[in-house]
Amino acid sequence: MRNRVREQRTQRGLSQADLAAALGVSRQTVISIESGRYLPSLPLAFTIARFFNLPVDKMFDPEDEEAGR
């Protein structure tokens, strides 16, 4: 599943540690989500989408599985 976490984070000039602190997760989890190695839970996916002010289906795209790797 492709996600736009890295893209949105870098656009806003945030570090992985900044985003982790804002989301209440560890830096390692942000790294895992960005690299596509970890699929966040639905609540965390919504938290991420709300943080970037985007609909959740814009943040996480199940149709684009290969592109996310």
Next chain:
Amino acid sequence: MMSFIRPRWRKPAGVILAGAVFAAAWGIRGGPHWSLWVTLFGIVALTRALWLYLLSGDDSDAGALAGSLADERQKSLSQRSWAVSGRFAMTAAFIGLTVAVAAKASWWWPFLAILAVTGVGYLLGIAVYQAQSAD
């Protein structure tokens, strides 16, 4: 009870408690060198507790788990690791039981007990976490 203890101290406190109980068992057992064993297990428990406390300050998955401050991915990681641990325990108990039976040994029953406990634990997990039926 654990919620009254600061997260970083929870696992070290558990280790110290377990060490104290185990050391007390050696104290009750007695024997010529009981104080030596009590001291030894006390030192081991305190060393492990200190190691866990120091590890909890580390910016890593292991550090977050040691400090009881794991997020959802780290908790999932821990659960999967415990599942592997349970499988290892069950496999080792089965091998031990099989060897003990083949060797006509008298020490077969602890393996059977571990096998039974891990099996019951698995069934309990299914019962607790399975999807509830619809109304």
